[in-house]
Amino acid sequence: MTLQIQNLGRRVGKQWIVRHLNLQVDNSECVALVGPSGCGKSSTLRLIAGLDSVSEGEIILDQANVTHAPATQRAVGMVFQSYALLPHLSVKANLDLGLRVRGVRASERQQRIQAILDLVQLQDRSEVLPAQLSGGQRQRVALARALLRDPDVYLLDEPMSNLDAQLREELRPELRRLVLDRHKPVIYVTHDQHEAMAIADRIAVLHSGRIQQVATPADLYHRPETLFIAKFIGRPQINCFKPKDGAICAVRPESLFFANEGLPCKLISREWLGSSQLLYLDSPHGSLRLSCSTTMEIPETVHVSWHSSDEHHFDATTGRRLT
Amino acid sequence: MIAFLLLPALLLLLVVFVGPLFRYAWLSFHADSVVTGLIAIPNGGANWLRLVQDQRFWQDLGQTLRFSGVSVGLELILALMIALLLDQRWRGRDVVRTLTLIPWALPTTVMALGWRWIFNTPYGPIDHFTRMIGIGSLNILGDPHFTWMATVWADVWKTTPFAALILLAGLQTIPVDLYEAVRLEGGNAMVCLRRITLPLLRPYILLALLFRLAQAFGVFDLIQVLTGGGPASSTESVALYAYWNALRFLDFGYSATIIMASFILISLICVVAWILLQIIIPTHSKSQAVVEP
Numbered sequence: 294m295t296l297q298i299q300n301l302g303r304r305v306g307k308q309w310i311v312r313h314l315n316l317q318v319d320n321s322e323c324v325a326l327v328g329p330s331g332c333g334k335s336s337t338l339r340l341i342a343g344l345d346s347v348s349e350g351e352i353i354l355d356q357a358n359v360t361h362a363p364a365t366q367r368a369v370g371m372v373f374q375s376y377a378l379l380p381h382l383s384v385k386a387n388l389d390l391g392l393r394v395r396g397v398r399a400s401e402r403q404q405r406i407q408a409i410l411d412l413v414q415l416q417d418r419s420e421v422l423p424a425q426l427s428g429g430q431r432q433r434v435a436l437a438r439a440l441l442r443d444p445d446v447y448l449l450d451e452p453m454s455n456l457d458a459q460l461r462e463e464l465r466p467e468l469r470r471l472v473l474d475r476h477k478p479v480i481y482v483t484h485d486q487h488e489a490m491a492i493a494d495r496i497a498v499l500h501s502g503r504i505q506q507v508a509t510p511a512d513l514y515h516r517p518e519t520l521f522i523a524k525f526i527g528r529p530q531i532n533c534f535k536p537k538d539g540a541i542c543a544v545r546p547e548s549l550f551f552a553n554e555g556l557p558c559k560l561i562s563r564e565w566l567g568s569s570q571l572l573y574l575d576s577p578h579g580s581l582r583l584s585c586s587t588t589m590e591i592p593e594t595v596h597v598s599w600h601s602s603d604e605h606h607f608d609a610t611t612g613r614r615l616t
Numbered sequence: 617m618i619a620f621l622l623l624p625a626l627l628l629l630l631v632v633f634v635g636p637l638f639r640y641a642w643l644s645f646h647a648d649s650v651v652t653g654l655i656a657i658p659n660g661g662a663n664w665l666r667l668v669q670d671q672r673f674w675q676d677l678g679q680t681l682r683f684s685g686v687s688v689g690l691e692l693i694l695a696l697m698i699a700l701l702l703d704q705r706w707r708g709r710d711v712v713r714t715l716t717l718i719p720w721a722l723p724t725t726v727m728a729l730g731w732r733w734i735f736n737t738p739y740g741p742i743d744h745f746t747r748m749i750g751i752g753s754l755n756i757l758g759d760p761h762f763t764w765m766a767t768v769w770a771d772v773w774k775t776t777p778f779a780a781l782i783l784l785a786g787l788q789t790i791p792v793d794l795y796e797a798v799r800l801e802g803g804n805a806m807v808c809l810r811r812i813t814l815p816l817l818r819p820y821i822l823l824a825l826l827f828r829l830a831q832a833f834g835v836f837d838l839i840q841v842l843t844g845g846g847p848a849s850s851t852e853s854v855a856l857y858a859y860w861n862a863l864r865f866l867d868f869g870y871s872a873t874i875i876m877a878s879f880i881l882i883s884l885i886c887v888v889a890w891i892l893l894q895i896i897i898p899t900h901s902k903s904q905a906v907v908e909p
């Protein structure tokens with residue numbers, strides 16, 4: 294089972310919301326679709342799910358071209374950002390609806406719902422309404438519904454964005470396990486680069502409706518193809534020097550170190566990040582971010598240096614990687 | 617504090633609703649007509665006894681119930697269809713939305729006069745039409761078989777937009793992604809209507825139903841202008857009868873009794889309608905969810 298997207302595009306009026314999208318997601322692979330809000334992540338999922346019509350390109354699911362198949366006939370398991378649970382139905386009835394619509398026999402429905410409730414650990418909440426659940430529980434019901442669908446592809450649209458940071462971190466491995474255990478392609482949408490790095494096998498960075506790069510988290514971090522990605526991936530944010538000869542040099546904050554000679558800098562402020570500290574420095578090339586270990590004593594003025602191999606160079610006008 | 621802020625509203629309610637109600641309740645146990653020289657004289661339950669034995673009251677009550685039931689039923693079905701249509705996205709929708717409201721915005725008297733002309737025999741367009749296609753003159757406003765239908769028709773025409781507006785407001789509170797989620801589960805339009813739209817619209821249907829039932833049960837101006845209660849009082853409503861007792865026969869005691877009786881009845885009807893709706897459109901299919909085949 295693979296999902297293949299070829300040159301996919303959607304136009305509303307004169308505007309292309311997404312365009313020239315190429316992506317392949319294999320069995321048991323989780324690809325994160327990441328980008329700032331409004332860049333077209335949800336729109337892309339809706340195209341794959343068949344909720345919006347495709348203007349250009351093709352969607353191929355397990356060798357079948359489903360580009361223009363109606364949503365009801367695609368085997369797509371989607372978790373909506375809002376969870377989209379029916380508010381007037383109990384958890385059990387919410388899960389039951391899809392099975393019943395697809396004509397599953399009553400005894401089998403009962404059994405499968407029980408099994409899925411066990412899996413997402415909501416056995417004792419089966420009779421309550423969605424409004425009586427916590428955010429994390431609602432998310433698990435939405436996930437359970439998608440799992441019960443037994444789809445050919447999983448589409449998760451910011452499934453964690455309504456949860457608090459701690460819960461998000463707790464649920465991440467669980468979510469990954471639950472979904473990837475099904476050996477189906479998974480597209481995980483998030484605007485949080487950190488979450489994308491943590492959960493995905495590969496990351497597709499979307500910007501203004503176009504995919505800028507698809508790569509493993511490590512590759513994306515160490516070899517960003519565009520300046521936008523360099524800035525978007527990795528926190529604290531990469532340092533960019535002023536353009537020189539049509540090129541922009543960028544260096545990650547953790548690649549900077551103190552040296553006897555180098556760029557003379559003045560310490561402006563510092564933030565404690567637990568295992569490291571983040572320093573804001575004022576240099577002749579503009580302000581710099583530098584992260585270093587917490588034990589280090591920092592004088593008011595320092596000299597900062599970095600290895601030239603840690604430099605990233607981008608074209609100042611196109612933003613594309615140079616070397 | 618809240619009680620204080622509510623005070624003006626409570627006062628108003630007291631003056632325009634509770635006050636007259638008590639006055640009518642009190643009056644319904646008194647003789648107060650030209651016979652008594654328009655002085656209220658207690659007469660025990662004589663008015664109520666007369667009401668129970670009054671053939672014309674029961675006939676009017678039956679006619680009022682028929683009018684309310686048929687016209688509110690038709691209205692809600694039509695309004696639901698119109699609201700569903702106006703909730704879709706299509707070219708020119710906003711114009712149609714506005715146009716839909718015109719019948720409702722017309723004063724009832726004007727509207728009823730219009731229909732009186734349309735239904736007129738032999739000068740109205742409908743009579744022209746039926747004669748033209750060979751059915752002959754139906755004499756709509758003169759034949760008791762048709763006249764009540766004409767009153768229902770005019771009422772449906774006028775008040776459907778109001779019900780549609782309430783239902784449309786309800787439809788717009790339903791998040792689109794619920795429909796999308798059910799579609800992805802394989803549910804078609806029928807499943808969406810039965811599983812999402814109707815249950816979530818229920819409070820709005822209930823609101824429209826109760827509003828309209830109470831209004832239709834008290835119908836007065838439409839019938840007064842369109843048929844005057846005729847022919848042979850076949851379209852007379854309870855409100856019309858109460859009005860005649862008070863202002864034509866100057867029997868205020870009996871009129872008050874009719875008003876009290878219809879108030880009690882409409883309250884009962886609203887409760888029954890509410891209970892019925894709970895049964896027809898259950899919000900919760902908790903217990904039967906998994907068991908039902």
Ligand SMILES: Nc1ncnc2c1ncn2[C@@H]1O[C@H](COP(=O)(O)OP(=O)(O)O)[C@@H](O)[C@H]1O
Pocket residue numbers: 305310328329330331332333334335336337
């Ligand atoms: N039906 C539509 N008509 C016009 N513009 C739309 C429509 N749907 C989405 N858009 C636009 O497409 C862009 C991408 O939206 P979306 O996919 O929801 O972004 P996100 O990445 O935050 O999920 C937004 O700028 C949005 O305004």
Ligand SMILES: [Mg+2]
Pocket residue numbers: 334335336
């Ligand atoms: Mg989105």
